[in-house]
Amino acid sequence: MxxxxxxxxxxxxxxxxxxxxxxxxxxxxxxxxxxxxxxxSVTLVGFGTFVPRHRGARTGKNPQTGEPVTIKASNTVAFKPGKMLKDAVS
The missing domain is CATH 1.10.1220 (Arc Repressor Mutant)
Incomplete structure (x- = not known):
């Protein structure tokens, strides 16, 4: 949708x-x-919670060459579904 x-x-x-x-x-x-x-954080009771998360810098790998690359720190959002939502989709 x-x-x-x-x-x-x-x-x-x-x-x-x-x-x-x-x-x-x-x-x-x-x-x-x-x-x-x-x-x-934003909690919608029964639906779920949106939580801001910080990801620290880390070392990754270039999938084409296999060489190590530095991945910068970033902010992202996590979502934890609530019980009613989990039950509704089960």
Missing amino acids: RKPELAAAIAEKADLSRDQANRVLNAVLDEITNALHRKD
């Missing part, structure tokens, strides 16, 4: 116009992004 399809499903379930649902979805995604940028 892509973002427009998700917005359309929200619009139908919440009795909103597609434009309203799209604005709500964008607002939710913006707030999750802002929280993660501030290094805050």
Whole structure:
């Protein structure tokens, strides 16, 4: 499912116009992004938790040549699914 399809499903379930649902979805995604940028976790009870993670610099291997390469430190996001979500997809 892509973002427009998700917005359309929200619009139908919440009795909103597609434009309203799209604005709500964008607002939710913006707030999750802002929280993660501030290094805050975002927990949606039953659904899961988005957690900002820092990956330190490390040595990797070039898959074509096998030579060692340095991989820079970076920030990423981890997601831990909640019990209701796990149960729903099991």
